[in-house]
Amino acid sequence: MKITDARVVVCSPGRNYVTLVVETEDGLTGVGDATLNGRELAVASYLRDHVCPLLVGRDARRIEDTWQYLYKGAYWRRGPVTMAAIAAVDVALWDITGKAAGMPLYRLLGGASRDGVPVYGHASGATLDELAEDVQRHLDLGYTAVRLQASVPGLETTYGIAGEGVYEPADAPRPHEAAWESSLYLDFAPAMFARIREDFGYRVHLLHDVHHRLTPTEAGRLGAALEPYRPFWMEDPTPAEDPSAFRALRGHTTTPIAVGEVFNSIWDCQQLITERLIDYIRTAVSHAGGITHMRRIASLAELYGVRTGPHGAGDLSPVSLAAALHLDLAVPNLGIQEHMGHTGPYTEVFTHAYTFRDGYMHPGERPGLGVEFDEAAAECFPYEPRYLPVNRRLDGTVHDW
Ligand SMILES: O=NC(=O)[C@@H](O)[C@H](O)[C@H](O)CO
Numbered sequence: 001m002k003i004t005d006a007r008v009v010v011c012s013p014g015r016n017y018v019t020l021v022v023e024t025e026d027g028l029t030g031v032g033d034a035t036l037n038g039r040e041l042a043v044a045s046y047l048r049d050h051v052c053p054l055l056v057g058r059d060a061r062r063i064e065d066t067w068q069y070l071y072k073g074a075y076w077r078r079g080p081v082t083m084a085a086i087a088a089v090d091v092a093l094w095d096i097t098g099k100a101a102g103m104p105l106y107r108l109l110g111g112a113s114r115d116g117v118p119v120y121g122h123a124s125g126a127t128l129d130e131l132a133e134d135v136q137r138h139l140d141l142g143y144t145a146v147r148l149q150a151s152v153p154g155l156e157t158t159y160g161i162a163g164e165g166v167y168e169p170a171d172a173p174r175p176h177e178a179a180w181e182s183s184l185y186l187d188f189a190p191a192m193f194a195r196i197r198e199d200f201g202y203r204v205h206l207l208h209d210v211h212h213r214l215t216p217t218e219a220g221r222l223g224a225a226l227e228p229y230r231p232f233w234m235e236d237p238t239p240a241e242d243p244s245a246f247r248a249l250r251g252h253t254t255t256p257i258a259v260g261e262v263f264n265s266i267w268d269c270q271q272l273i274t275e276r277l278i279d280y281i282r283t284a285v286s287h288a289g290g291i292t293h294m295r296r297i298a299s300l301a302e303l304y305g306v307r308t309g310p311h312g313a314g315d316l317s318p319v320s321l322a323a324a325l326h327l328d329l330a331v332p333n334l335g336i337q338e339h340m341g342h343t344g345p346y347t348e349v350f351t352h353a354y355t356f357r358d359g360y361m362h363p364g365e366r367p368g369l370g371v372e373f374d375e376a377a378a379e380c381f382p383y384e385p386r387y388l389p390v391n392r393r394l395d396g397t398v399h400d401w
């Protein structure tokens with residue numbers, strides 16, 4: 001089954017997406033998501049200029065060989081751009097293979113390990129009243145797990161507060177600059193949880209994303225302060241380039257820890273998993289080398305009792321959400337899938353078979369991924385430069401965003 005064409009389409013139906021389209025001599029088409037928020041064109045070029053020409057003539061069914069060929073053949077290994085490009089190729093080839101087999105991808109991955117994929121939604125608010133309203137809205141939609149993010153009193157902006165609709169962090173043609181003060185946040189976060197537990201009790205799972213902003217000691221303090229409110233997880237509590245930082249953090253709190261959305265390979269995850277320093281690994285199929293590599297990460301995590309909690313923000317296209325759901329349905333150690341939702345007219349470009357109901361999602365039964373990509377429609381939504389914010393402490397020092 002030779003690949004006859006591989007091309008990259010950058011479009012912006014609601015937000016920028018990079019989609020790889022791979023075609024075979026049998027007339028089958030597979031798609032992959034190569035979106036890297038704020039650095040989209042780097043991955044588009046990596047694919048267009050260095051990968052797509054090498055795919056033509058290869059057998060689309062040799063998924064593992066293609067993965068090794070692109071990973072080891074690049075010489076310059078790992079990194080977000082390289083691994084997003086490899087991920088897009090990998091998912092497109094799994095899509096083609098599923099279509100050739102006439103089976104939805106999850107059946108090729110060992111079949112369903114559960115009836116549906118548990119997901120969490122994003123609730124946010126400029127005030128605790130607004131946050132409570134948004135939590136109620138998510139409960140009314142059927143979510144049983146909700147992430148809480150609220151404006152921090154004393155700070156002009158903070159992470160994760162949606163205006164109307166879905167939160168989109170890449171919101172300006174140049175990075176907007178946010179101001180941050182950890183002490184204000186540390187005083188506020190427990191009060192946020194206390195209010196939502198008071199309003200909604202303990203039946204709903206409550207998650208929270210610290211978004212890399214605390215020191216390990218501060219994160220330990222936050223984790224301990226949140227314990228009475230039983231968070232489902234505290235996400236990205238401290239930057240994870242140095243996994244040993246989590247040893248101290250782990251000793252301060254029993255609040256479950258989730259890390260990994262900015263990771264792009266199993267080696268980024270290895271120490272956190274093998275030392276049981278986290279409870280959930282959050283790598284995304286479109287950033288961490290695709291289904292082939294994510295399966296390895298999930299298997300390593302399973303050995304150590306760590307569950308997956310895949311990243312599923314709106315800047316991962318419907319193609320990668322579909323791929324994630326197929327993998328989520330099959331792996332034995334799924335924790336929960338992030339489902340932030342997508343903004344704008346994305347359904348004019350991406351049609352998908354996945355569904356949401358009562359807090360669970362299912363990838364559907366269409367062969368392959370179950371996502372169709374309309375290239376003609378995509379042309380109506382040209383790329384727009386959009387950057388993620390830069391965060392500074394009140395004294396002007398650049399801080400983690
Ligand atoms: O847990 N989800 C997140 O942290 C996301 O909202 C990330 O900020 C965006 O995907 C960055 O592009």
Ligand SMILES: [Co+2]
Nearest residue numbers: 209235236261
């Ligand atoms: Co996050």
